[in-house]
Amino acid sequence: MLALLPPATLFVFLAPVLVGLAGTLLPAFGYLPAIGAHDLSLAPWRDLFAWPGFGSALRLTLSVGVLSSLLSLAGAVALVAMLSGTRAFGRVQSALAPLLATPHAAIALGLAFLLAPSGWIVRLISPEWTGWTRPPGDLVTIRDPYGLSLVAGLLTKEIPYLVLALAAALGQVPAQRLIACARSMGYSRGSAWLKLVLPQLWPQIRLPFYAVVAYSLSVVDQALVLGPGNPPPLAVLALRWFSDYDLARYLPASAAGTLQLGLVVAGLVICRLAEWGVGKAGRLWLERGRRSGAADWLLPVAAVPTGVVLAAGLLALLALAIWSFAASWPFPAALPLRWSLSAWAGAGERLQGSLGTTVLIAAAATAVALVLCVGCLEQEARRQRKPRNGLLWLLYLPLLVPQIAFLFGLQVALVRLRLDATLPAVIWAHLVFVLPYVFLSLADPWRALDPRLARSAASLGASPARIFFRVKLPILLRPLLVAAAVGVAVSVAQYLATVFAGAGRIATITTEALTLASGADRATIGVLGFTQTILPLLCYGLALTLPRIVFRHRRGLA
């Protein structure tokens, strides 16, 4: 029974991706019988390349992807290098939790308000310092043609993610001893960190970084709010065409989705090559043996803007919260002139229904993911298999493949199975994204569990099942709960997966928020964005406090 779980798990979350990819690739080459397209051809690609804004859209996609991947890596490394080993590190990590928990879309909405020419920052310094009683007509901040505000939006989400990955990896590297040793040999702290610690961390943050690259190249939800629209990045362009009532547009849309996939694959290949080059160069750099150098001022200099970006992200969340209580907040007032609960009252009714659905879907997807992951890990432990790297790549597949490249094809399959617009379909679609995250956050603690505990229990006559339920699960309660919280956060943030599998009939708070984002006032957007933030945060909070309550008599576990 247990032996069947690993293959079942792979099927559950890989089948949708592979089926979906096939269903997008075929139309990209002119095969979509539903609209009478039977002949394989390159016409969809010609349509795509001939679109007036194609060149700009491609350039924009690439520059946003490259810039935000590199900056988030540099920022996260600088921050962790400066803070690791200090007490502040823990506090910074907890401060980043809200950013981790908040869906991309909600942060984008908050940032848009923070940075716009009529936004909070300009309001705070106007009119006293700027003399502006009206927003400047010629200042371009959000939706700039170079996508810089979109890059900022991505950084607020990806830096905390990479910081988390680095912090987790640090647990397995004796960083402080390495640094102490290097310092005794005269290396400066920054040089020691970059030369000794980072190379050992890299293998463990490689995949998270690749996920960041893939996401930055194919971002949709943040691009809708923060990115330029004329033309938009490629992924948004594909979605635009998918929504055209002219069905023939689906063919170039599929071509754009396929190109998006190609870009991500190329991006990852380039990363791999760059790793090799950087590794070679790094070895030379190490061998030269300079005790200090650029690293000493580069790291602090990089850490400062990183801190600014993260602070902006937190301010954006605060702005959302304030807006949700604002009755009247005209420019250039720094705070609302009148406060009210009416947006909350108005949204309350619609939230009731969608909140329940959101929680149900998140709970179900997370529960299934937990059972599958725990089953796989337990099987691995009993067989005493070594974790394989190839498996990890498979796990990351849904995070590396652009959603636009397979969700359409997956919908075709769901309709064929007559599963679309049902809760199970939505839960399954969420599972595709929830499962990898749950596995990643659970795998390390599970594998790090001291095997002597199980052996002691076995020598006392406990069966494997009894060991599992009475020894392993209680000890691992905390990581299990954290993994569950991560799963819920991922599920809550899913927009596309909900919408295509639910055929628009199943509403979660995230679909409600994005439906309204096109038309509603800021107070209502604030309510929904804030709720999107609060729900995952509550789960994280529970995951951290519950063990303390359950194990209040066992300090080692709490």
Added chain:
Amino acid sequence: MKDRSTRMITRRDTFRLASAAGAALIGGGALAEPRSPQAADWPAILAKAEGQTVYWNAWAGDERTNSFIAWVGQEVKKAHGVTINHVRLRDTAEAVTRVLAEKQAGRATGGSVDLIWINGPNFLTMKEQTLLFGPYVEALPNWAFVDTTSKRSNIVDFTVPVEGMATPWRMAQVVYLYDSARTLASSLPRSIAAMVPWARANPGRLTHPTIRNFLGSTFLKQALAELVSDALVLQTAPDNAGFAAASAPLWAWYDALRPHLWRQGLEFPETGPAQRQLLVDGEIDFYISFSPAEAATAIANRQLPDSARVFVLERGTIGNTSFVAIPYNAAHPEGAMVVSNFLLQPETQARAQDPRHMGNFTVLDLDKVPPASRALFARPEGVPALPTNAELGTVLAEPHPAWTTRITAEWERRYVR
């Protein structure tokens, strides 16, 4: 309130293509049986409708409309035992595609869409593809109240004859919104031509929604309606030469205007309501809307300051009617007809017109409405932001839908870089 093809593109849109593709794989094609209910059938329709759930597919980007639909749901539940399930669309085209997909899949009955809020290109698509149920409006008892003479758009949608295949339920007309506390009414441009010098004098203070949004193309259609030498050419689908000739003055005008628009005419708000936030924030001075009551309703909802007002252009503005239509394969056409009839009830129309609820001008002819109900339509006291019919001026007809398509494509060719 127009075709609602808001073009704010999202991940949801994949499902439409997917369903189109997937459904077609399920079965072969089949054509619908023509069904034309008559007035005499009404008691039977009412009886059959009881207990049905009507899946009303409607654009959901406007909270007032969403609340109104919810209210309609409560009322028809009470009165007729019909439940409304509001399928919230980002884009009306989603529902159209879905029906098309079902037709291709041969699902001639038991379709998933019962009622669609629709007009313009989407209506044309459904009518041309024979995806509509009907003609049926003659069977609705309240059809007798509908104004079919002076409100021509109730029976001719964007030059396309409706022929009883859809029920009008709300009127729309282009107006421009401004804040009278900040901008003098007399300083505003009252013609398309006057917008250019105004924008030059007030750089960055005017914008329009992105061209993919129906209001974005309407901004240009409104300009075209005034700039075209012969308005009659707009009533039929243009050929290439005809379009080039008729639209030349439009592009000359737009080229002069664009550099002075918000963000130098390089970026545009995604939707109509997004402009409202820009007005509140003081980024722009006026914006286009399709709801004459928008100022009054937004004030009532505290989305605009009390000083918000609307103005129209001297030579008139484009107006149209929003419809609900029933797909040919609807699972619950009886329930959908009961809802359609309820929408034409004088009390319902009066509520829809009330700026505290939705603020959409009625499709009814008040002379046909029972005298007792007429008073419901009087302009409420203390709503100075609501224009009178006289203040709204001339209503211009919508151009043929092909103009919208062509203007959008040509705009992209010229201005997407």
